[in-house]
Amino acid sequence: MHVLILGGTTEARRLAGLLHGTPGLELTSSLAGRVASPRLPPGEVRVGGFGGTEGLTAWLRERAVDALIDATHPFAATISFHAARAAATAHVPLLALRRPGWVPVEGDRWHEAGSLEHAARLLPALGRRVFLTTGRMGLPAFAALDELWFLVRSVDAPEPPHPSHGEILLDRGPFTLDGERELLRRHRIDVVVTKDSGGAATAPKLTAAREARLPVVVVRRPPVPEGVPEVGEPEQAARWVAERLATAPRA
Known part of the structure; x- marks a missing residue:
């Protein structure tokens, strides 16, 4: 089972750490490349854009990706919309891992x-x-x-x-x-x-x-694609992957 994490965030690195080394799981993390010396997650890493929705769709198909996780920054709205459209076109399950926003408290x-x-x-x-x-x-x-x-x-x-x-x-x-x-x-x-x-x-x-x-x-955060399942913690995303891995067909 091949999982692609669109990342670069702390949560994406934590998720890659949770999934890395799982038997039967191929893991790829993708970074946008906007930081000169990024903190790399464990496992295979690719750096750079895909070329919009069409490029990401082609990559999902060519690399036989079985699950896609959008763990990008809350303000990386463009790639989130590309991910939603590409996942729908390539018929790949998509999960959004988005950290909760801040909430004002008394005194703010x-x-x-x-x-x-x-x-x-x-x-x-x-x-x-x-x-x-x-x-x-x-x-x-x-x-x-x-x-x-x-x-x-x-x-x-x-x-x-x-x-x-x-x-x-x-x-x-x-x-x-x-x-x-x-x-x-x-x-x-x-x-x-x-x-x-x-x-x-x-x-x-x-x-x-x-x-x-x-x-x-x-x-305020920009809008995100509607209808995409969403979790707030890497552990929740890891369980989502584990559930799919448990039911994946064996070679």
Whole structure:
């Protein structure tokens, strides 16, 4: 039984670790290739795009994939739609592994935004020194805000256009609460911007902002394909695979 994991996320790596070495299971993890030095999961790994829905459909057929798991980032909406269409065309069972989104608690001062551009429009009224944690691909949306200062955190160095006033911090989670508190204090941050990525790896910044009573602009997740079965934990996805493996025909 051949399983393809569309990954790159912490959950995808955890799932690959749970499945790797299972008798009767061939496992392939696919990474988009947007990070220069990604953390690789165990097992076979391919890097790069498939060439849209048609390319992914052809790959599923050529490699005789028996099950497809979409464990991509919550903001990687395009590949999720490609996966849904390709799985339907190739008649391959599809499961979405999506980490739950963050939920505000008492003391949070969240301002929801429907897009990065919307978040940029909100900023001038909320603060002057911004902790921007939306990833390097979305920085052009904030490039014109010359009156603000930005601490931009990114795994890899961003290319222009990006905010011209501020500092680039190259770092990769998980992050600690003490570390996030110190960042906010040292850089005199008065507003935080984040995507609703969910998960624990980058959540401490929300706690640190709440403690400091800072406003946080939270970019809502994009829509995902309808009708795709969904789980929130790698262990649930591993059980889904195990159920199919148990009923797979034997050679």
